[in-house]
Amino acid sequence: MITLENLTKSFQQNKGSVRALDGVSLEIQQAAVCGVVGPAGAGKTTLLRCLGLLDRSDGGSIRMEGAELSGLDGRDLRAARRRIGVVPQGDSLLRQRTVAGNVALPLESADLSASQRRARVAELLDLVGLTDKAPVYPDQLSEGQRRRAAVAQALATRPSVLLADEPTAELDPATTDAVLTVLDRARSELGVTILVATEDTAVVRRLADDVVVLDRGNVVEQGKVLDLVSEPGSRIGSALFPAADQGRSATQPGRGHDVVAEVVLTGFAAVGALLPEASSRFDVELSILGGGMTRLGDTPVAKFSIGLSGERSESALKWMIDHDAQVHRAPARVDGVVAA
Numbered sequence: 001m002i003t004l005e006n007l008t009k010s011f012q013q014n015k016g017s018v019r020a021l022d023g024v025s026l027e028i029q030q031a032a033v034c035g036v037v038g039p040a041g042a043g044k045t046t047l048l049r050c051l052g053l054l055d056r057s058d059g060g061s062i063r064m065e066g067a068e069l070s071g072l073d074g075r076d077l078r079a080a081r082r083r084i085g086v087v088p089q090g091d092s093l094l095r096q097r098t099v100a101g102n103v104a105l106p107l108e109s110a111d112l113s114a115s116q117r118r119a120r121v122a123e124l125l126d127l128v129g130l131t132d133k134a135p136v137y138p139d140q141l142s143e144g145q146r147r148r149a150a151v152a153q154a155l156a157t158r159p160s161v162l163l164a165d166e167p168t169a170e171l172d173p174a175t176t177d178a179v180l181t182v183l184d185r186a187r188s189e190l191g192v193t194i195l196v197a198t199e200d201t202a203v204v205r206r207l208a209d210d211v212v213v214l215d216r217g218n219v220v221e222q223g224k225v226l227d228l229v230s231e232p233g234s235r236i237g238s239a240l241f242p243a244a245d246q247g248r249s250a251t252q253p254g255r256g257h258d259v260v261a262e263v264v265l266t267g268f269a270a271v272g273a274l275l276p277e278a279s280s281r282f283d284v285e286l287s288i289l290g291g292g293m294t295r296l297g298d299t300p301v302a303k304f305s306i307g308l309s310g311e312r313s314e315s316a317l318k319w320m321i322d323h324d325a326q327v328h329r330a331p332a333r334v335d336g337v338v339a340a
């Protein structure tokens, strides 16, 4: 587990001091993927650089499996850095080295024989699907292949944590998918804990168990992605469901509906069957007023605004809640007007 407590970091700029991290506290479980999201300048890169022990924080604590890492120096710092792989933003491979040579780079100071080193590089190239590119130079690779090679390099020392800074920035969807597949494999096959800084909600949707939203150096939201999607007012929850948001006006009670609510359904069975079953079981008319479906990792999730009409509408809603639907009622209606 990684625990950050009250991490602070400021930079001096011409216009004065900028607080890039303003007391960031987080907990990330072993082998989880945590998306670090937020607008440009929010502090994502600074957070990853401090956690990767590439920059020193001004204050606060970084603990990994109980051991304090902030404030380390010399040999201890170098040893701690080997436990944390970093995929920096943009191009990080050396042009004059082959792909295999780049992946082997972090192993040069490791206590490994030449054959152990070759075996490690081969294993990592296999993991990222670049075995046939071992003798090739970075300029001969596509952008997506270069990013995957950078992931292999970051995993060379068998770190328990991998930090990836905007690994899919400016990639097309198919290439993004290939890079995310590699990160997912690193988590599932190597048990690596991953923090991925991104402005791309597709990365969170596809990969993240947890998410942290940063804004001007502050954590403004954090939690499990599956919990945040059903939390009213969650910024990341809304960002993951653009379709549901477009239907938001439809969550206001409309004429002819006895009950209007926003319902979040998780899992194949719920998404496929819960609404029609509630409707038939309680003999209520159920209209979908807005919303949409998405996939979070392998889990289908739907967020719908629904209107229910019929005497047993309240019972139908209660039954949905009893069957693990997350339900948020629209404000009560007063003479056809939404109450404040």
Ligand SMILES: Nc1ncnc2c1ncn2[C@@H]1O[C@H](COP(=O)(O)OP(=O)(O)OP(=O)(O)O)[C@@H](O)[C@H]1O
Residues within 6 Å of the ligand: 011, 012, 013, 018, 019, 020, 038, 039, 040, 041, 042, 043, 044, 045, 046, 047
């Ligand atoms: N080396 C530095 N020197 C001065 N200011 C810096 C430095 N690094 C970051 N900052 C400032 O710290 C703040 C946070 O920057 P950071 O790069 O961590 O944000 P970010 O969320 O990663 O944004 P981006 O997506 O643009 O990289 C910004 O105001 C930035 O200008």
